[in-house]
Amino acid sequence: MPHPQEDAAAEAAETPPASGFASLGLSEPILKALEEKGYLNPTPIQEQAIPTVLMGRDVLGCAQTGTGKTASFTLPMLDILSGSRARARMPRSLILEPTRELALQVAENFVQYGKHLKLNHALLIGGESMGEQRDVLTRGVDVLIATPGRLIDIFERGGLLLSDVRVLVIDEADRMLDMGFIPDIERIVSLLPTMRQTLFFSATMAPEIRRLADAFLSNPKQITVSRPATVATTITEGLSLVATHDKREALRRLIRTEDVQNALVFCNRKRDVDILCKSLTRHKFSAGMLHGDMPQSARFATLERFKAGEIRLLVCSDVAARGIDIGGLSHVFNFDVPHHAEDYVHRIGRTGRAGMQGRALTLATPADRAAVDAIELLIGHPIPRLAVDGLDPVEWEEAESRGRRRGGKPAAKAAPPAKKAPKPAARAETPPAAEEQPAPRRSREPGNRRGGREDAGPREPVVGFGDDIPAFMQIRRRARPAAGPDTDGQDGKDQNEDTEIAA
DNA sequence: AAAAAAT
Numbered sequence: 001m002p003h004p005q006e007d008a009a010a011e012a013a014e015t016p017p018a019s020g021f022a023s024l025g026l027s028e029p030i031l032k033a034l035e036e037k038g039y040l041n042p043t044p045i046q047e048q049a050i051p052t053v054l055m056g057r058d059v060l061g062c063a064q065t066g067t068g069k070t071a072s073f074t075l076p077m078l079d080i081l082s083g084s085r086a087r088a089r090m091p092r093s094l095i096l097e098p099t100r101e102l103a104l105q106v107a108e109n110f111v112q113y114g115k116h117l118k119l120n121h122a123l124l125i126g127g128e129s130m131g132e133q134r135d136v137l138t139r140g141v142d143v144l145i146a147t148p149g150r151l152i153d154i155f156e157r158g159g160l161l162l163s164d165v166r167v168l169v170i171d172e173a174d175r176m177l178d179m180g181f182i183p184d185i186e187r188i189v190s191l192l193p194t195m196r197q198t199l200f201f202s203a204t205m206a207p208e209i210r211r212l213a214d215a216f217l218s219n220p221k222q223i224t225v226s227r228p229a230t231v232a233t234t235i236t237e238g239l240s241l242v243a244t245h246d247k248r249e250a251l252r253r254l255i256r257t258e259d260v261q262n263a264l265v266f267c268n269r270k271r272d273v274d275i276l277c278k279s280l281t282r283h284k285f286s287a288g289m290l291h292g293d294m295p296q297s298a299r300f301a302t303l304e305r306f307k308a309g310e311i312r313l314l315v316c317s318d319v320a321a322r323g324i325d326i327g328g329l330s331h332v333f334n335f336d337v338p339h340h341a342e343d344y345v346h347r348i349g350r351t352g353r354a355g356m357q358g359r360a361l362t363l364a365t366p367a368d369r370a371a372v373d374a375i376e377l378l379i380g381h382p383i384p385r386l387a388v389d390g391l392d393p394v395e396w397e398e399a400e401s402r403g404r405r406r407g408g409k410p411a412a413k414a415a416p417p418a419k420k421a422p423k424p425a426a427r428a429e430t431p432p433a434a435e436e437q438p439a440p441r442r443s444r445e446p447g448n449r450r451g452g453r454e455d456a457g458p459r460e461p462v463v464g465f466g467d468d469i470p471a472f473m474q475i476r477r478r479a480r481p482a483a484g485p486d487t488d489g490q491d492g493k494d495q496n497e498d499t500e501i502a503a
Numbered sequence: 504a505a506a507a508a509a510t
Contacts, residue, residue: 099507099508100507126510127508147507149509153509153510180507268505269504270505291506318505319506319507340505
């Protein structure tokens with residue numbers, strides 16, 4: 001099988017740049033908008049998806065933000081929709097997004113690429129007044145971009161008819177699953193005509209996701225792109241063990257030491273986002289905050305200011321952990337160690353994009369030991385320890401002192417010999433954990449897993465993290481043949497070969 | 504144990 005991205009490279013070499021998009025069959029007004037934005041050549045997913053969508057075929061896309069995924073469906077949709085006009089309350093296409101910020105990003109895309117077309121869009125998201133959104137619907141929209149809750153709400157109030165929707169996009173399906181939106185999605189899809197085109201995107205293809213795809217799609221073209229073809233992402237990580245009362249001080253020291261252009265600072269709790277942001281501001285750092293309890297207007301405003309460079313540090317909850325595409329972040333700080341190891345990967349994936357160097361630094365307290373173990377187990381390597389000078393030395397909590405939670409035999413805990421943590425003063429110290437890594441992989445039993453998620457093998461999700469997967473994980477994935485008996489074969493046959501191309 | 508999304 002030829003690798004799609006090799007094709008892409010070959011083609012890019014042969015064709016003059018300006019015709020990159022034109023050769024995909026897009027119409028003049030869209031090509032013009034692309035040219036004005038300075039986009040000449042399609043990314044691999046665009047190259048594969050655009051002709052397919054124009055053909056009217058369903059798409060099952062395994063890709064993440066940053067691969068050019070959004071344009072891979074917005075561009076051909078604009079083309080398809082430009083032929084005719086929308087009727088009142090009967091949108092002709094529907095795009096479902098898991099968070100408001102992502103919905104907004106997609107809407108911005110439509111405005112940019114559709115500037116030479118006369119198409120309307122409506123953005124249906126919570127947190128803003130419903131009146132205006134309903135007015136727009138009444139005038140007739142071609143493209144409806146929505147988060148599920150608000151869409152259903154408006155539908156139930158009779159402000160919307162979905163019987164004319166010809167194109168449906170389900171974006172970030174895996175995240176929809178995480179957030180419990182799947183029943184809503186199923187409900188919405190049941191309201192749509194069966195004769196329609198469906199484009200379905202997900203960063204992973206866990207069995208539950210695949211089940212949905214099977215239910216929603218008919219004879220889809222499967223497209224898998226793990227990351228932008230061009231450049232290798234470079235994220236260097238670091239982890240500092242500090243006392244709880246030193247965390248804010250440690251963060252300030254790190255920020256001062258590092259060459260921070262702009263950074264996300266993740267906290268686990270919304271109230272800590274608030275506290276930390278105020279603290280940083282008090283210490284004269286340029287900081288703003290973003291979490292889901294803020295008024296929508298403030299969420300958007302802060303994000304815009306951050307993107308515009310007016311704020312240097314954005315303190316945030318996991319609302320910003322995935323999908324959000326902010327160019328050129330120099331750093332990601334984990335002020336708190338995320339509880340889910342997967343979230344670590346998503347968070348640090350916000351930096352090091354588009355080939356830039358990115359630094360991902362995590363502050364851990366002695367109580368975070370288990371969480372750090374879990375992360376290092378998932379990413380397959382220890383996070384290099386980084387000392388913060390001038391703070392009280394601390395050591396990891398003894399493993400025994402923390403109740404080993406739930407199921408499974410306590411003895412099966414990863415890395416039983418669990419040596420004491422690296423001394424705080426140590427520089428970039430990796431060996432101890434390195435020895436512990438390979439062994440513990442299978443220490444967990446199926447019943448041990450968190451409820452709700454039905455992924456196959458415990459650590460399978462490495463495959464298909466899309467461009468969010470840091471370089472080191474790609475290396476590991478290639479070397480993964482031992483993934484073993486318990487993976488229950490969920491990673492599709494057709495998926496692996498595509499996935500390999502990236503590394 | 505927490506965050507997201509509907510009010």
